[in-house]
Amino acid sequence: xxxxxxxxxxxxxxxxxxxxxxxxxxxxxxxxxxAELQALDVPVFERLEEFYGRNRADLAIxxxxxxxxxxxxxxxxxxxxxxxxxxxxxxxxxxxxxMREAERAAGRWVAVxxxxxxxxxxxxxxxxxxxxxxxxxxxxxxxxxxxxxxxxYRRNDWAGKLRDAEGRWIxxxxxxxxxxxxxxxxxxVLGRERETAARPVRVEAExxxxxxxxxxxxAALRCLTGDGVEILFYVSHAxxxxxxxxxxxxxxxxxxxxxxxxxxxxxxxxxxxxxYGTPDREPLRKMWEAIDLVRGEDLPACGLEAALGQTLAxxxxxxxxxxxxxxPRETIVSxxxxxxxxxxxxxxxxxxxECYQKxxxxxxxxxxxxxxxxxxxxxxxxxxxxxx
Numbered sequence: 001x002x003x004x005x006x007x008x009x010x011x012x013x014x015x016x017x018x019x020x021x022x023x024x025x026x027x028x029x030x031x032x033x034x035a036e037l038q039a040l041d042v043p044v045f046e047r048l049e050e051f052y053g054r055n056r057a058d059l060a061i062x063x064x065x066x067x068x069x070x071x072x073x074x075x076x077x078x079x080x081x082x083x084x085x086x087x088x089x090x091x092x093x094x095x096x097x098x099m100r101e102a103e104r105a106a107g108r109w110v111a112v113x114x115x116x117x118x119x120x121x122x123x124x125x126x127x128x129x130x131x132x133x134x135x136x137x138x139x140x141x142x143x144x145x146x147x148x149x150x151x152x153y154r155r156n157d158w159a160g161k162l163r164d165a166e167g168r169w170i171x172x173x174x175x176x177x178x179x180x181x182x183x184x185x186x187x188x189v190l191g192r193e194r195e196t197a198a199r200p201v202r203v204e205a206e207x208x209x210x211x212x213x214x215x216x217x218x219a220a221l222r223c224l225t226g227d228g229v230e231i232l233f234y235v236s237h238a239x240x241x242x243x244x245x246x247x248x249x250x251x252x253x254x255x256x257x258x259x260x261x262x263x264x265x266x267x268x269x270x271x272x273x274x275x276y277g278t279p280d281r282e283p284l285r286k287m288w289e290a291i292d293l294v295r296g297e298d299l300p301a302c303g304l305e306a307a308l309g310q311t312l313a314x315x316x317x318x319x320x321x322x323x324x325x326x327x328p329r330e331t332i333v334s335x336x337x338x339x340x341x342x343x344x345x346x347x348x349x350x351x352x353x354e355c356y357q358k359x360x361x362x363x364x365x366x367x368x369x370x371x372x373x374x375x376x377x378x379x380x381x382x383x384x385x386x387x388x
Contacts, residue, residue: 001086001113002063006033008284013040018291022051048072052079058294061287062086063113065158066176067168070095077106084290084300086113088180088314089307091169092384096311100304111290111300112307114184118286119279121265123301125256126189128267128274135253140186141232143356144179144244145349148237151340153213160213169384173215174235176314182245183221186231187309188302189249195299197306198225205317205373206361207324210238210332210345216324218348220361223313226379231313232359234352238327240344246356315384320373322385328369 002025009020010033024045025031037044045051048060052075060076062069062085070090076083077099089096089112103110116122128134153160161170175183190198200223207216218236225231249256254269267274286302293300327345334341351367354360362370381387 003032004284005061005063005287006031008287010036016288016291021057022055024048024051048075052076057081059084059290061290065156065170066091066172067158067164067170070099073099073110074102077102077108077110080106080108082108082290082294083110084113084287085110087184087307088112088176089304089311091171091176091311093308093311093315093381094383095169096304096308097382103304109293109299110304111286111293112302112304113286114181114188114302114307114310115283115286116181116185116279117188117302117306118289118300119282120285121277121279121281122185122189123194125265125267125276126191126194129189129251130192133254133269134251134256134267136251137190137227137229138250138252139230139232139359140190140247140249141230141234141356141359142182142186142245142247143234143352144174144182144246145236145239145241145352146174146178146244147239147242147342147344148178148211148217149336149340149342150211150338152237153211154339160211160215160217162214171215171314171318173219173314174217174237175219175221175233175317178237179235179245180310180314182235182247183233183313184307184310186233186247186249187225187313188306190225190227190229191306194301195303195306197309198227198229199309199378200224200231200313200316201226201379202375202377203313203316203320204361204375205320206363206370207317207321207373208238208327208369208371209324210327210343218327218345219317220352220355221313221317222361223316230359232356233313234356236345236348236352238332238343238345239349239352240333240346241349243349312378312381316376316378316381316387317373319385319387320376321371325369325371331369
């Protein structure tokens with residue numbers, strides 16, 4: 001993601017009003033744009049502390065592993081920068097709180113890179129929800145099956161892990177990485193203001209794995225917001241089909257649906273259908289908005305306040321099922337060459353499709369491999385693990 005940001009900045013250096021004052025990469029020789037940076041006399045540092053020892057920036061864009069988000073964001077804030085930090089905000093609720101305190105102390109802001117929240121499609125949808133067009137929300141649910149092979153979990157030293165070697169929480173999982181956008185979005189569209197999101201007050205989770213990793217690659221979550229709205233989330237990197245994100249947001253006066261990555265979001269009301277477009281059409285709108293906002297008084301569409309609901313749900317889910325359930329060996333199908341094999345669970349897609357249709361968790365359907373999680377209260381949840 002850092003390479004994506006950098007490429008966009010370099011491609012637009014003559015078209016937009018900003019100046020690139022430095023880059024930070026612990027292994028800069030891997031950067032395909034290194035020669036261009038050197039030709040432009042943009043300094044390259046291996047540590048963020050080295051940059052701030054000699055320079056300042058109005059905006060820091062942080063695209064680093066989850067367990068570095070908190071410390072790097074707090075450092076940038078303390079040195080006078082606003083921050084665009086990649087999603088999720090951090091691994092734990094206590095880290096997000098530390099970032100919020102640093103934000104207040106610095107008098108700066110932090111944007112969190114859930115790109116859907118910055119899209120014209122989601123902003124238009126959220127405005128209609130806030131205006132009462134669909135009535136009171138009842139249930140929001142999402143199904144997202146995205147097969148990943150062994151190479152996905154070997155691409156770095158933290159994929160699929162709970163902690164790093166120094167004990168920092170990572171909690172890498174579909175719900176906290178690849179599909180974190182889709183969990184966050186259900187809370188975000190229910191926020192009463194543009195910059196806020198609903199928060200879960202209760203979560204029950206079933207967590208499973210087929211890959212040889214520490215954390216889960218498959219999850220079914222049920223959350224309840226403070227307004228009593230049910231949030232259902234079904235995700236897996238071990239299914240045999242690629243499905244999603246498929247979602248249905250049910251309200252008393254209508255329904256909002258989407259049926260895949262490239263399909264448009266549509267609202268269905270008694271008066272007819274309304275199209276909101278595709279939120280992935282402008283994935284870097286978050287960066288350009290952050291650059292523009294540095295000069296003004298407005299706040300970013302998605303900051304730490306809005307991102308907290310997703311972190312709460314993920315932390316509570318991990319507490320709901322501290323021991324991830326292994327899929328039975330006889331259900332796991334592997335194919336391909338070692339190191340890049342596809343790992344799939346037979347029948348998982350069908351089970352999750354049924355769960356999605358019936359608004360149920362696998363254990364409630366009596367699935368043989370299912371294991372129920374405990375209900376975790378998030379009303380006063382301030383620390384992971386354990387809540388208090």
